[in-house]
Amino acid sequence: MILFFDIDGTLWNYKNEINEKTIEAIRAARKNGHKCFINTGRARAFVTNKELLGIGFDGIVSACGTMIEYGGEVVYNRLIPVDDAVRTIETVRSFGFKAILEGPGHLYMERSEFEGDMYGEKVMAEMGDRLRGIDECWGKWEIQKLSCATEVPTEKRDECFEKLSDLYDYMIHSDRVVEMVPKGFDKGFGIEKVCELLGEDISNTFAFGDSINDKEMLLAAGVGVGMGDTYHDLSDYADYITASLDDDGIWKAMEHFELI
DSSP: EEEESSSTTTOOOOTOOOHHHHHHHHHHHHHTTOOOEEESOOOOOGGGOHHHHHHHOOOEETTTTTTTTHHHHEEOOOOHHHHHHHHHHHHHHTTEEEEEEOOSSOOOOOOOOOOOTTTHHHHHHHGGGGGTTTTTTTTOOSSSSSEEEOSSSSHHHHHHHHHHTOOOOOOOOOOSSEEETTOOHHHHHHHHHHHHHHHHHGGEEEEEEGGGGGGGHHHHEEEEEEEESSOOOOOTOOSEEOOOOGGGGHHHHHHHHOOO
């Protein structure tokens, strides 16, 4: 079996704390011969936590399926073409959006635009020297997706989306934040691509997620496991709802399905 795990709300809580039973479960599953992958919307440049990576994973699917690593090697990487990136940045800026460009090695943003913004400050604190300016690196970015702060009227926001609708699908996280992902890519695509690359039947997969942003991977996997006690009702997408993250949900689900 190949097991896929979302990060935020699944592998760790909002404080980036990882349940010990979660660590035990993943290591036990690997010992039983199952392959374990992170499957996250975060770009790879934003997946560097030593405790998280120290759990031990066979691979990482990052940036909504646009990059895949297996055995420490990059086996798939889809970057946004520079011309499309320039068009995107110029368009979102014309509508007053503030962009964070997300790539395999760096994130790009204008620090001055995000001073005092809670998420922006978190990104700046965690990224360190892997954070670059958009303008200082103009045309030299390596990016796979982007997020934007969208503090504009809904009709203006939607007009911007329409102008870029040939390039992106949108995940609206709130009235202030949107994630823009190249069309055709999501966490479910990531599972399909891993199975294609490894020659595995997709029916032999499990996906673990906690939010509506995990819908595609829960539906794509042979078995979709939703974390319990979350803000989202995943019953329409998951085959099984386990206990919460803090109540050893991953461990209990793996025991239930005899993976450990």
